[in-house]
Amino acid sequence: MSNLNNDQILYRSLKAGAQEAEIYATKNKQVTIKVSNSNVETLNVSSGGGIGLRVLVNQRPGYAYTSDLREDSVMELIHSAIDNALYSSSDEKWTLPTQDNGTSLKNLCPEEFSAWTTEDKVNLSLKLEEITCKQNRFVKRCREVIYADNHIHVQIKNTNGLSRSDNRSVSYALATAVADNGEDIQPSNFFTAGRSPTDLDIELCASEAARRASNQLNPKKLKSKKLPVIFESYSAAIILGNMSSMLCANQVQNNRSIFTGKIGHMVAGNNITIVDDGRLSEGLATRSWDGEGIATGKQVLIDNGKLMGILHNNYTANKAGVKSTGNADRASYRSFPTVKPSNFYLLPGITPQEEIISEANEAIFITGIHGIRAGNSVTGEFSIGISGHYIKNGELIYPITDVTIAGRFTDLLNNIEKVGDDLRFLLFGGGMCGSPTILVSDLQVSGT
């Protein structure tokens, strides 16, 4: 049985009763390597793909996907998408986008990506484990070292004449070092990521994983009190990442965000500017088109404290009477498009991290965040488990454990006293999130 092409699937969807239809098709190749004790534990080299079909029937959306591209399976896909549409709520704001005049970005899949053989990648992983275990006398083993990459070819086509495609690659490695001084054991991981294995900095990954694990050895408990808190860039990025969904229109429009009704108002200190940039040259969430085929762009969401706008896909933009910001998200062809940030970050300031620490009289310095899911998008309250150090007279005195901190995102945004100059990004929820080091005035720190 021959497979149907995208145009045939769209045409058959219209014949079957859809007024508009859209195909999101991907093909991907991926490699995952897990290494432990100088041995390749698992090596997964695979390729696959599938299609997601979105249809509109009487302004009702329906969705279906399949990894099985044989003709009878695709015909079943068309009929279930249409059947699903009949029972969702009708909304005149439902339309599929038309093609814009955006341009395609180059180098989302550099040539050197395909120059790496599987064996090269295996050797890179083994090397990362080896050098991590040589960083200092406390780190003699890694819990795991993982390498993963993915090459994806995306095609988006709809019955309004939109037709877009993109080729993207991402490589990623992670080392989890275990520090052991005979009295205490502390693991810590660090990652390195890029468009190809050539971009990976395994030396830095190894030294940071080992340094972070060793620095946490023999932590002490802390008494509960209010203290200034310094979030190292990566920890600050995780906090911002958890706040980022509150700047997405699907949350804001459903009254599920602390930013509902706040556009044009001051929501943060005037030292705070937050941006989402789907075309950031170094950003790993950078892409030419979003999950609906609309050109990505740069949005200043909070400008010196003032909320300027939120992130949209085509449907939420129609509802708000604005243009889509190109933030339609598809985790894969299996997902109905939602709204998600791309490269989301807090603009850096001018203060070096060392200066922020050395000027603190008594504070805590956070280097690890655990269990942030306590963040509540509706109230903006959060309470999170953290690891890090106690600071006295501008110096890191000892590592701390069993500590939680709590506050409100709205207060946090208004109480950032210092913004560092060290912008760093991490992979977050399928996108990228970035921040410099920040100092937040009094937060409730709960210990024993």
Next chain:
Amino acid sequence: MNTKSRIPLSSIDAQNIIDVVIRKGASFAEVFAEHKKTYNVVAENNKISHIQQGVDAGVGIRAIFNNSVSYVYAEDFSVDSLLKAANLAGSMGTMSAMGKKHPNSNKNNIMKKQFSDLINLKEVVLPQNIKSEERVSKILEIVNGGQALSNSIRQVSVKSLEIDQEVMVANSEGLLARDHRVKTRVMAQALAERQGELQLGTETVGQTRGFEFFEKNKPFEVGYIAAERALRLLEATNPPSGTMPVVIGNNYGGVLFHEAAGHGLEADAILNNGSAFSASQVNELIANPLITMIDDGTVQNAYGTTSIDDEGNPTKKNVLIENGVLKQFMNDNISSRKSEVNLTGNGRRQSYRYVPMPRMTNTYIAPGPHSTEEIINSTKWGLYAKKLGGGEVNITNGDFVFMVNEAYLIENGKVTSPVRGAILRGNGPRALQNIDMVADDLRFDSSNCGKEGQVAHVTCGSPHVRINELVVGGY
């Protein structure tokens, strides 16, 4: 099962694939074929926002060379592409980093031991036989249940998931097994508002059942319970902070033991010294003698139940800790072999795209000698963590952090005012020793467990227990 399998792969095809891998020098070869249909309904803001369904079908081929595993999946059932995938999986053994054995010309006949279809599907209503209209009506009942409670409930949102999965596993040791798994889960979320203040309440129910799930579980009640939680949070105040006794409720309380002890009792963590527990502790007292902890993949209709695991071996009831004494770990094929112990039936994987690994199924603390009333009455002051939320654990040292979705103060042996935003921090092995009371009211709740990027359907079970010392923090 009388209906035709949706997996278009014969046992002869499987045998041929296995032969290719073994001939390349692997010591073990396995074929895992899967066909999964998924049905989702999403209701947002009291309305059906969208409905979707999907098919995931493919074959994963695993080759083991001494201590290394190579894995290739294909999403195309044609024998040609599967043999190509088998060749690729087999040829990775020639890499210097992989421990290749001598080429193997033995014929390995599969079908020497067969396990299949142990679940009685007679009473299961398959989701494919349900019309969208019927499916949607159940979700709208959940929405109605949420709205019925009070005018303060502004919005009800629901997500439902129905899975109909067929699997077939064959390996070079003669195993051929099939399973047919049907699961249903609903998650309701209610948004309450009073004088500008907003709170979210949730309720989730998941079971190994087909559409008859909605007969056994009243959809209206699922929404109603979510709404009650949201309203209660409007009344709640900030939690106390510091070290105190904490009574863990039986409503998803088992997640604490799942995270804080269960992951550390998975054999892969033990073998790579990544656990706070170690093999040398077997038969030693590691917990308060009141604690018996069990993982049981056969609990009827529980969300983590399957008849075979994803390596084709029958699931079992495994006692992990008995009266405080560590008995055994949960293993998969590789770890059972390395440790020279019997299989526990815990080799699980998210789909054909992933290698299996030791995973929990339905993990629980067995009922104890106390009553919940006794536990509360004997607690002078502390926190009653009635319903836990998500959590995280550092399995290497056992440190954990947990959110509490529904909590109350305990004052003079009585449950008093509700508190919100509480968070628990502690250490798994220490918490197991610090449990001083265990009640008799065991209850299971469904959950999605994440490990190394793979999600597994599990349940967490626990009666009410008291941990006499835990760090409580919160807003």
